[in-house]
Amino acid sequence: MIPAEFINEVKDRNDITDVIGGYVNLKRSGRNSKGLCPFHSEKTPSFTVYGDTSSFYCFGCQTAGDVITFISKIENLDYVEAVKFLANRAGLVVPEEGKNDGLSHMRLRIKEQNREAGRFFYKSLYSPAGKQALEYFHSRGLTDEIIRRFGLGWSPDGWDQLVSHLNGLGYKREEILAADLGFTSRKGGLIDRFRNRVMFPIIDIQGNVVAFGGRKFTEDAGGGKYVNTSDTLIYKKTNQLFAMNIAKNDKTRELILCEGYMDVIALHQAGFTNAVAALGTAVTPQQARLLHKYADRVVLSQDGDEAGQKSIARSIPIMKAEGLDVRVLQITGAKDPDEFIRKFGPERFKRLLEGCSNDIEYSILRIGGKYDISTDDGRLHYLREVCDYLSGLGTLEREVYASRIADRLHIEKSAVLSQADASARRREKSEKEKEFREMARNTAGIGSKVNPDRSAHLKGSTAEYALLEMLFSHQDLIKKAADMLPPEQFVTEFGRRVYSKFIEIVDSGQELTVSLLSREFSESETAEIIRIVNSGESRGTGDFGELIEIIRTEHSTPRPQDAAKLSPDELLEQMNRLRKKKT
Numbered sequence: 001m002i003p004a005e006f007i008n009e010v011k012d013r014n015d016i017t018d019v020i021g022g023y024v025n026l027k028r029s030g031r032n033s034k035g036l037c038p039f040h041s042e043k044t045p046s047f048t049v050y051g052d053t054s055s056f057y058c059f060g061c062q063t064a065g066d067v068i069t070f071i072s073k074i075e076n077l078d079y080v081e082a083v084k085f086l087a088n089r090a091g092l093v094v095p096e097e098g099k100n101d102g103l104s105h106m107r108l109r110i111k112e113q114n115r116e117a118g119r120f121f122y123k124s125l126y127s128p129a130g131k132q133a134l135e136y137f138h139s140r141g142l143t144d145e146i147i148r149r150f151g152l153g154w155s156p157d158g159w160d161q162l163v164s165h166l167n168g169l170g171y172k173r174e175e176i177l178a179a180d181l182g183f184t185s186r187k188g189g190l191i192d193r194f195r196n197r198v199m200f201p202i203i204d205i206q207g208n209v210v211a212f213g214g215r216k217f218t219e220d221a222g223g224g225k226y227v228n229t230s231d232t233l234i235y236k237k238t239n240q241l242f243a244m245n246i247a248k249n250d251k252t253r254e255l256i257l258c259e260g261y262m263d264v265i266a267l268h269q270a271g272f273t274n275a276v277a278a279l280g281t282a283v284t285p286q287q288a289r290l291l292h293k294y295a296d297r298v299v300l301s302q303d304g305d306e307a308g309q310k311s312i313a314r315s316i317p318i319m320k321a322e323g324l325d326v327r328v329l330q331i332t333g334a335k336d337p338d339e340f341i342r343k344f345g346p347e348r349f350k351r352l353l354e355g356c357s358n359d360i361e362y363s364i365l366r367i368g369g370k371y372d373i374s375t376d377d378g379r380l381h382y383l384r385e386v387c388d389y390l391s392g393l394g395t396l397e398r399e400v401y402a403s404r405i406a407d408r409l410h411i412e413k414s415a416v417l418s419q420a421d422a423s424a425r426r427r428e429k430s431e432k433e434k435e436f437r438e439m440a441r442n443t444a445g446i447g448s449k450v451n452p453d454r455s456a457h458l459k460g461s462t463a464e465y466a467l468l469e470m471l472f473s474h475q476d477l478i479k480k481a482a483d484m485l486p487p488e489q490f491v492t493e494f495g496r497r498v499y500s501k502f503i504e505i506v507d508s509g510q511e512l513t514v515s516l517l518s519r520e521f522s523e524s525e526t527a528e529i530i531r532i533v534n535s536g537e538s539r540g541t542g543d544f545g546e547l548i549e550i551i552r553t554e555h556s557t558p559r560p561q562d563a564a565k566l567s568p569d570e571l572l573e574q575m576n577r578l579r580k581k582k583t
């Protein structure tokens with residue numbers, strides 16, 4: 001265990017706005033800062049950092065917490081590791097190693113097992129029984145050298161070959177389950193997760209084998225085309241990229257993002273050692289960040305099929321939000337890079353890379369492919385869709401591409417631009433309306449799982465929230481409040497629990513902080529508390545008596561109303577009235 005005083009010092013020495021500013025481009029607004037959320041994909045910033053309360057909150061995905069939570073989420077670390085990370089950042093030395101900490105021990109055991117499993121699969125590939133799997137790799141053009149470099153392997157056919165190998169090395173059932181290398185059969189036995197598949201180890205940038213992908217290579221084998229390790233204590237699919245451990249050494253600051261393991265390996269074998277693959281369909285914000293660590297430009301190389309094109313469309317905005325220069329590779333004459341290189345050779349592929357279009361050209365081309373512009377109807381539909389797309393671009397880009405589209409359709413550039421403007425206004429209006437509706441519903445707690453009583457007792461709960469916010473910033477008032485209003489008189493169950501915790505913490509002589517509260521409440525409850533204590537009213541203490549009176553009255557004579565039945569406008573008006581307490 002790391003002593004609490006040390007954790008406090010770590011927090012003091014790591015200003016939350018500074019730390020988060022290293023990951024998110026933050027803009028100051030008043031005493032707080034805002035930016036694009038690193039945990040979900042968005043175009044308008046709803047991720048807020050509160051310097052006063054040392055906390056953050058995302059209005060889009062409700063992710064929230066203190067500086068340690070932020071680091072553990074973004075770096076995928078557990079609590080202790082996140083504290084160490086921040087201690088390092090501030091130049092502090094962690095006093096005592098968290099010896100035999102249950103979780104870190106388990107992580108270590110998973111890492112070791114994965115390394116063993118990787119060796120086992122590689123050995124099996126070169127055993128007589130692995131002949132067919134090895135032939136498969138050779139038939140796909142892979143050399144033994146590249147097989148070794150990627151640590152490819154074969155998981156033997158059978159039920160528990162790896163499991164018994166691991167047992168023999170002293171790994172226990174729960175450890176094998178935690179690594180997802182085995183699973184419990186219907187009869188209760190432990191069986192291999194991967195059976196008769198060619199194996200691709202996924203290695204993180206520190207060089208640890210963190211997961212495996214197993215691909216079916218014979219028709220008679222059962223199951224789907226791929227079996228993959230599920231998320232474990234050391235692996236999160238959305239945070240990793242296949243072959244990043246090798247590609248990170250490439251010095252070109254350019255990465256090629258492929259669809260599958262085989263594409264990546266084929267490219268590496270042909271000399272393109274900057275190829276990686278995402279392990280899901282579209283790129284996640286975390287993966288985009290990892291890409292940006294090693295590259296300024298990413299070339300998307302996805303299959304030409306529907307699924308591949310969809311994944312490009314979803315990935316482009318996420319990578320652009322991260323600040324990456326995005327290019328899209330268009331392969332003609334082959335279905336993927338692997339096939340292309342085998343057919344035409346690496347030189348042709350290199351030229352393909354050099355000539356690939358940027359994301360805007362690609363998107364415009366894509367839209368063009370959907371319509372027959374030799375007909376009036378086709379031209380009209382094309383213009384509408386392409387202008388809708390243009391409306392989402394910056395002014396300069398809009399100018400440049402409007403000219404090209406105008407030329408293609410033989411119309412005036414101004415016509416394209418005005419159509420794009422109209423589109424932009426429509427979009428902005430509908431986005432604003434949507435945001436407004438969402439906000440009204442959120443503030444009124446409609447559909448809230450954390451505080452289900454709130455929307456039915458809007459008046460009482462609004463007073464509760466206002467009181468809690470006031471008490472958080474004027475902690476000397478908590479004792480007085482407790483004397484005047486016992487927790488039992490709170491209207492909502494959640495408000496009551498938070499209020500009781502406030503009193504309990506202050507009674508024990510501690511300072512009330514978001515970090516302390518986050519240890520007492522669940523993640524979503526903590527998020528709600530962070531929203532409450534930062535709701536930005538920065539009220540004085542003038543309403544103190546009145547708020548207590550409202551809560552007391554609402555408790556003794558409840559007048560429930562269903563906020564969910566109000567329109568967004570009525571709702572907002574009501575909320576404003578309640579906050580200004582002119583009821």
Ligand SMILES: [Zn+2]
Pocket residue numbers: 037038039040047058059060061062063
């Ligand atoms: Zn978010």
